[in-house]
Amino acid sequence: MSYIPVIIIGAGRSGTNMLRDTLTKISGVKTWPCDEINYIWRHYNVSYPNDEFTSDMATEKVKKYIHKKFDEMGNNSHTTHLIEKTCANSLRVDFLYEIFPNAKFIHIVRDGRDVVESAKKRWTASLEPSYLSKKLKFVPKTDLPYYGFNYFINRLYKIFSNNNRLAYWGPKFSGMEDKLKSYSLEEVCAFQWKESVDKATNSFTKIPEEQVYMVYYENLTAEPEKYIKDICEFMGVSYQDSTLFKITEDINNHSVGKGITKLRENKKLEKVNTIVADSMEKHNYET
Structure with missing residues (x-):
């Protein structure tokens, strides 16, 4: 392996795309020509009912296949770091670490209330054939x-269901189907964020500190040059101070707090707070 695998971990709608797209502007840092590669991660476990893979599911056959796919993308003279971002990976960090014990991990966390409103939009959006065709x-x-x-079932559900949402979207945690039957979509999004953040946070306590970089969306968007510089140093990527502004010019904090305001206006904030409060407090957010 001639490159370093760098895996971005974060709940859906937490800034993982923004972070990946920023880092891949740096020479030698590459990624896949599509948004996520959940299909690759799930191969040989494709029928497993959720995304909470355990380390023992990373069999030798699974490792060989995933290593091959990474090598096909990363083994060329121009790639020093290969970045991967699949939001479902937040539920299976132990599985990833079993496959790539020398990888570097970047864990990005965003205020769960803002995530809920952003995720809700994805749950209720139309399926995009062009987006799927790239994958x-x-x-x-x-x-x-x-x-x-x-895909057929998800499309039919969106068309004929009275719920005005997809049958599923984003990381599938254990028990999500039952939650969809019993809770509002905002509450399900809150559970989805909580499971993603809690499981990833717990898994990272078992990985050497020098392999993990923790960053908060709010800090990154407030001081992008500072944090991208820190991340580059963590990754071992060469950069020039003079180029940091150009690299980070698309990062802004315009969305910070908007989701909270929307939840408050729709009188959903209290219920969402009840679900996310303990996880938020562990990451020093105020609720």
Whole structure:
């Protein structure tokens, strides 16, 4: 392996795309030509009902396949660091660490209330064929029938359901289907954030500190040059101070607090706070 795998971990709608897209502006830092590669991570475990993979699910066959796919993308003379960002990975960090024990991990956390409103928009959005087609080339051929059927079901649910949402979106945590039957969509988004943050945070306590960089969305968007510089040093990436402004010019904090305001206006904030409060406090957020 001639490159360093760098895996961005974060709940959906926590700034993982923004962080990946910023870092890949740096020479030698590459990623996949699609948004996520959950299909690759799930190969040989494709029918498992959720994304909470355990370390023992990283069999030798799984490791060999995933290493091969990473090498196909990363083993060239121009790549020093290969960045991967799949939000479902926040539920299976132990599984990832078993596959890549020498990887570097960047854990980004965002205020759960802001995440809820942003995630809700994705749950209720239309499926985008062009977005999915970019991922299609990375679906293992033997898994195509499984994903084709699930895409069909998700599309039908959005069209015919009275709930005005997709059947599923984002990281699938254990028990999510039951939550969808019993709670509002905002509350399900809150549970989704909580499970993603809690499971990742717990897993990172078992990984050497020098392999993990923790960053908060609010800090990153307030002082992007400072934190991207820190992340570059953590990754071992060469950079020039003069280029940091250009690299970080698309990062802004315009969305900070908007979700909280929307939840308050819709009288949903109290219920969401009840779900996320303890996890928020562990990360020094005020609720």
